[in-house]
Amino acid sequence: MVRMASTGAREGVSFPPMTQVAAPKSPRRTPADKHDERRKALAESALRTLGELGYARASLREIANNSEFSHGVVHYYFNDKLELIVFCVRYYKETCVHRYDGVVAEATSPDDLVARFGDKLVETIVEEAPMHRLWYDLRSQSMFEESLREAVTQIDQSLEDMIARVVNRYAALAGTEPAIAAPVVYGMFDGVFQQALLGYLNGRDGALEDLRNQVAGLMPMLLAQPAETTISHEQGELA
Amino acid sequence: MVRMASTGAREGVSFPPMTQVAAPKSPRRTPADKHDERRKALAESALRTLGELGYARASLREIANNSEFSHGVVHYYFNDKLELIVFCVRYYKETCVHRYDGVVAEATSPDDLVARFGDKLVETIVEEAPMHRLWYDLRSQSMFEESLREAVTQIDQSLEDMIARVVNRYAALAGTEPAIAAPVVYGMFDGVFQQALLGYLNGRDGALEDLRNQVAGLMPMLLAQPAETTISHEQGELA
């Protein structure tokens, strides 16, 4: 009956007498945040359905059907459908905002970074198209639904930072600095990425190859000092 | 009862014996395409509601309530809710795809074109934000709903062409040619425009000014021959 419904305010009852809380023996078992594990499991399940049907058509019953739970359990872990959705997309963002960290860390030259970046962009469209279209769906919905805007704004900022890290590293490798502000760069890439996603979902041949080439053509323009940026570099090394 | 429901196949009964069809006397009254006028009036009404609520939340009853018709009349002019929506957005596109024709026609110099273009972009966000968010909503929905894709693809192409006309004129005024392919340019501008729209709807101060500046900064990069593109030009003449 209690209906706590997990409003952030962690009720202090859940913990043992506050001793052993960071104890050495069992770092895995936490009695109270099993809640959080369940929430995440439910979110993971919900994300599949959301990516398949979109925000509007994905009912709580359908979400529950594609999971191991029944449709009523949602209201045990979330107050609201909207709270579930926001939790889902926040959860997804956490895992994906570092997608290009490897690119940044491992790139050895400007051209190498461009190649790795393009590959990763194409890869994420192929492997996670449903998640990306869900994100665009939610961002569009936030233009109508006030209560989505805070989460969407935060995620957009995270993505902008993610792109900025790539471009900054690219500029550093080229021995110069970015010539365009981060918000603009993010907007540009987001736009061409969205077009590529649309083309891919439409089954347009070459949509992915186009994206790779477009990014490769765009990156050099983002740098200050158009000093013949490493043309005639050995640009193989990555298929 | 007949339930024609306006599937393009214009049933030949509606016309008089095919005489006088292009008659001189009454060029205004066309007996059969009053249908089309009604459809357009209904669409115009529906667009208001759709821009306010979005695709998913705008019910046919709500659409009809905000119009002079009753909710049943929709099925007299359209087979389907989806057919209405597609008709609406196609109708809207027709009127808006030439928004920048004036800019193209009247610009007297590269910088003048950039200024006019930026002003027009800002203006359309202020005056037609609901229509733009509706468009982004529909494009996102098309990633889930197969039956929307054809219309969305066509409209996207029209918008790409529209942007291409602006950039081509800009390059011509600068005495050079575009250095970036039209799809990429469209993707870029669409991305930064979408970000500006989001910022504007979020009430972020400076979102519109940022857009103007971003576009002004981006345009010169689209040209081949970075030959100091008309710097120190008299760039007044437009506030």
Added chain:
DNA sequence: CGCGTATCTTGACGAGTGTCAAGATTTCTC
């Protein structure tokens, strides 16, 4: 074991949806 709590299932309620058919109303034609 047995009780109390946490977790989950089931079934229902009311509101809202797209769709459609039957009838009222307007409009046009002879």
Added chain:
DNA sequence: GAGAAATCTTGACACTCGTCAAGATACGCG
């Protein structure tokens, strides 16, 4: 002006939705 066709209104249908409450089940601690 009468009759027919086009146009519009009304009311209902089958269905889905989010929400919630009451009861079933699992679990942990004494």
